[in-house]
Amino acid sequence: MATAAQQLPGEQSTEQRIRDVKEATRGVTEQYPREYLLKCIAEGRFPEDCWRALGEFGLLGLSIPEEHGGSGGGVLEMTALMEGLAEAGIPMLFLIVTGLARVPIVKHGTLDQIQRFVQPTVSGEKKLCFAITEPNAGTNSFAMTTLATRDAEGYVLSGQKVFISGADEADWILVVARTTKVSDVEHRSEGMSLFVVDAKDPNIRMQALNIQAEAPEKQFLVFFDEVRVPAENLVGEEGRGLAGMFDSLNAERLLVAAMSLGTGDYALKKAVDYANTRAPFGKPIGSYQALQHRMALAKAELEAARLMTYSAAASFDRGESAGGQANMAKLLASRAGTQAVEAALQTHGGYAFDRDYDVVTLWPLVRLMEIAPINNEMLLNYVGQHVLGLPKSY
Ligand SMILES: Cc1cc2nc3c(=O)[nH]c(=O)nc-3n(C[C@H](O)[C@H](O)[C@H](O)COP(=O)(O)OP(=O)(O)OC[C@H]3O[C@@H](n4cnc5c(N)ncnc54)[C@H](O)[C@@H]3O)c2cc1C
The missing domain is CATH 2.40.110.10 (Butyryl-CoA Dehydrogenase, subunit A, domain 2)
Incomplete structure (x- = not known):
């Protein structure tokens, strides 16, 4: 995270920026909790009301400059939004897609393109x-x-x-x-x-x-x-589309990291609640170290990945080259998210596979983050080649 020394006078601290966005996000997730998302999934419909509420709260405008109708802020705010949604059990894949698509238009598009294609996405009225x-x-x-x-x-x-x-x-x-x-x-x-x-x-x-x-x-x-x-x-x-794409990629990596972190935390909370009450041998299963240590390790790994994710987001917003950090953050966060869900699965025993407990239902999306939008092997390739200086492997 940005240290106090890196902070300019009058500038909000990284922690404050994260807190502000998370608080606003809670305003939406309290209205549209996990049950709402599960209902949308069961009915095969897009969570339109929640998406519009994100627009009304100004959250879909994050990272879009105010002069273009956005709410300002940068990748850090988008990261906090995504994490805030996921830790309430609302991981929004479409936010990654929109976030990814808007960056090159804002950065390389004409004013007319920004007004036509980006501005109407801020309210949620149009989608990209x-x-x-x-x-x-x-x-x-x-x-x-x-x-x-x-x-x-x-x-x-x-x-x-x-x-x-x-x-x-x-x-x-x-x-x-x-x-x-x-x-x-x-x-x-x-x-x-x-x-x-x-x-x-x-x-x-x-x-x-x-x-x-x-x-x-x-x-x-x-x-x-x-x-x-x-x-x-x-x-x-x-012919120069790749340069435009590269601008989006680091931001996208961090949104994926945030979704994994939030989902991991959501799963761990469920696991802890269950482990504190389930007692087939008389003592809560959370007192057994095999489960407790697994959950504790998952928490530690989530926190480590979180520090790296927000540090990369802050670097990105300062205009620094954050490629290595963003790739490593996505790599670690996606693995930590999966491990946290795995811990929740083990803790819930057979009930983990009862859809009504909503534990196994967390697994496909969190596991997907190790593969899409970019698989972790490609991130290891990046670290091997560009951070460590090893030969290209593929
Ligand atoms: C639910 C979902 C949503 C998606 N949404 C979008 C979207 O909105 N827009 C979009 O454009 N795409 C989207 N994707 C596509 C996604 O980005 C691709 O699936 C992903 O990039 C991997 O491509 P692939 O599936 O063809 O895997 P492949 O390229 O066939 O790779 C398969 C596996 O091989 C390994 N591998 C591949 N190349 C290397 C290498 N060079 N070094 C080492 N190992 C390697 C990896 O383990 C990888 O997982 C989505 C995918 C899914 C499943």
Whole structure:
């Protein structure tokens, strides 16, 4: 965390910024508790009321500058929002998607693009999702083949994206596409561009995937069949989309870390409550060290990952290069979150698998954070290569 020495006069401390956001978040989660989210999941609907309430409380405007209708603040505030939601049992995948998609538009978009595509997301009235993953490319995004071809009126977009969260709810999709085929660029990282695409375009077809994530957002295979995209929807420079994406990546890592931390804490609280009362041999099971130490270790690991997450968020907001820290924070937080849920599962014994106890239901989403939006192996690759200076391994 930022130390007092790093704090400028009149500037709020990191701790205060986190506390303020968490307090505002509680205003929403008290209105829309875990039971509400579970009902949305069971009914297969997006938690629209909760999303709108986040907008009304100004929370969806966090990290968007006030001159663009946002609430200001930075990645640290978004991180605190995500953690606050998850620790109340409301992990919001769509917040990661929106958070990720808005960053390059705010940073590289025109004023008109910010007003059209970002400003209406602040109230929750409009939604933005994000599409980079392709069926054949997977983690290797450079191998994407979705192509946007320039013509006199704009671009024509064709290809496929997979696992696109909330595509059915979104008004726009921020699509990463090639504007130059991989065979025609010197380096595979070149020739990609960012486009805001109207999600309701008749030349877009969506096929729902059967994903078991215990989250209200659904995932889709999205087909783009000669979709016309106006030239003014190109974000940043043609062919330089990767630079725009990199701006989002550290922020995204920290939102994922925050979701894992909050879910881990939520699970541990449930485990402690259960362990203090369940007593098949007469003594509460929480007095047995096999369980107590497992929970204690999970707590210690969550706290360590939390320090790193907020330290990375504060560095990012100060404009420092936070790549190494953000990658390590996501790596550690996602593992700590899973371990905390694992501890809760063990503590609940057989009842962990009774859906009504809502413990096993925490597992798919927290475990997913070790794989998506970026798998932990890629983060280890980053640390190995860029932090330690080892040769590239893949
Ligand atoms: C619920 C859900 C929501 C998602 N939402 C979105 C979204 O909104 N938008 C979007 O664009 N994408 C989204 N994704 C896609 C997600 O980002 C990808 O699933 C993820 O990047 C991994 O790609 P893949 O599944 O093709 O795995 P693959 O690339 O096939 O990798 C499989 C495994 O191989 C290993 N591996 C791969 N490459 C390496 C390497 N270089 N070094 C070491 N090990 C490696 C890892 O263990 C990895 O888990 C979502 C996925 C899910 C499941």
